[in-house]
Amino acid sequence: MNWQNIIGNSQTITHLQTLLAEGTMPHALLFVGPEGIGKFLSATIIAAALFCEGEQKPCGKCKSCGQLSAKNHPDLFVLEPDGQTIKIEQVRTLQSNIAFAPYMASQRVVIIDKADCMTAQSANSLLKTLEEPTGNVVFILIAASRQKLLDTILSRCMVIDFQPIDREVLAEALVEREIEPAVANVIARLAEGSFGKALRLLEENGLQMRNRALRVLEQLVNPDMDVIWRESSELSELDRTKIFEVLLDLNLLFRDILVMHSDKNSKLIYNIDVVAELGLEMEHWSVRRLLLAIGEVANTEQMLKANVNAKLAVEQLLIKLRDL
Ligand SMILES: [Zn+2]
Structure with a gap:
């Protein structure tokens, strides 16, 4: 110590x-x-x-x-x-x-x-x-x-x-703890300056909520309403803190696609381990749609903070995102 x-x-x-x-x-x-x-x-x-x-x-x-x-x-x-x-x-x-x-x-x-x-x-x-x-x-x-x-x-x-830890400093600290540099890089980007969060993300299933958000994003291309109902009912059964985590991750994914529209190799991309998957989404997600989508996710976060029924809020969000 x-x-x-x-x-x-x-x-x-x-x-x-x-x-x-x-x-x-x-x-x-x-x-x-x-x-x-x-x-x-x-x-x-x-x-x-x-x-x-x-x-x-x-x-x-x-x-x-x-x-x-x-x-x-x-x-x-x-x-x-x-x-x-x-x-x-x-x-x-x-x-x-x-x-x-x-x-x-x-x-x-x-x-x-x-x-x-x-x-x-x-x-x-x-x-x-x-x-x-x-x-x-x-x-x-x-x-x-x-x-x-x-x-x-x-x-x-x-x-x-106390300030959030710089991304480079955090990545370096993870590498010193024998985390593979490529993994340390992804985790440091997603941890938002928190070493505690970095350690949680490194645990088994640490990226589970991020992967969940990616699945939601990929399914939004699908016009089938059944997919929307199923996904929103599954999401709303999670703990509220987990729902917030998925929403945050969803916004980071949207943000990454937005960054990729101007530079596919940008250092500003957070989710660098799924860049290939995000690249496939670019065609569907124009800059205009992405900006609207980020706003919609923020609205949903506000609704949940005001204790609106989770299922209702998530359902509305997915429908809006699909119809943007
Ligand atoms: Zn002593």
């Missing part, structure tokens, strides 16, 4: 390392950025460095580093949602725990993952602790965006923005 494990965000990491080296770590930090880009890992490394008894912190060798990587360091608290939210009872338990002196280290670290899932009650209760910290505690809050956090919480934290 050390800084070398963090991919990308090098400026941010240098900033954090400087705070550690100079002993100027504020007592509350907020890490903001999309999922899967190293926010939690960075928070854990900061805890490791603050607790470490070695020279080069975190050394990875001392007792403290050992307990931290075994996930049982008594001075690190990790708070995460219980179900959908972080509840007030959880914040109260945390508060009573940090009221005592640290066990091993000279200070404690509290990581609050998905801090944007705190209820208003929880956030207000936490605020009191952030305002009048008892003992030597460093709080690291982690959130996808700052929008859902109370201004009063934001104003008490040093906000550190």
Whole structure:
């Protein structure tokens, strides 16, 4: 567990390392950025460095580093949602725990993952602790965006923005993990800057939803209504998150065909492993149709976010795409 494990965000990491080296770590930090880009890992490394008894912190060798990587360091608290939210009872338990002196280290670290899932009650209760910290505690809050956090919480934290990882950096990191360069290239394009998403895509069936989207796209050429009914009823039976994934993939495929209309070998194509299949679709999907199709998919995403019946929304989409 050390800084070398963090991919990308090098400026941010240098900033954090400087705070550690100079002993100027504020007592509350907020890490903001999309999922899967190293926010939690960075928070854990900061805890490791603050607790470490070695020279080069975190050394990875001392007792403290050992307990931290075994996930049982008594001075690190990790708070995460219980179900959908972080509840007030959880914040109260945390508060009573940090009221005592640290066990091993000279200070404690509290990581609050998905801090944007705190209820208003929880956030207000936490605020009191952030305002009048008892003992030597460093709080690291982690959130996808700052929008859902109370201004009063934001104003008490040093906000550190994490950015999606550059495609090249991500591909390189995958190759270093012995992924074939050609595969690493495709995955890095589809992972949208998230190492977490890249790892999920590499799992068996990781490209299942993308392949599903490709099948939908290929079948839209078919005027047979039965195909539309069957496909939409199968799609709508998926989890909502999976439906969103198929829609996102469908839009990326449309976007790729659009890019191919101006350059078939463009570096901007995401789904490079199915370029041949997409090439066959180009004749059917003119630039005009593609632009309309991308708009229709976006509309459907909005409808699903507004909780419209999934089957209805998907059916409407497929009919519209077919009739463009
Ligand atoms: Zn150590």
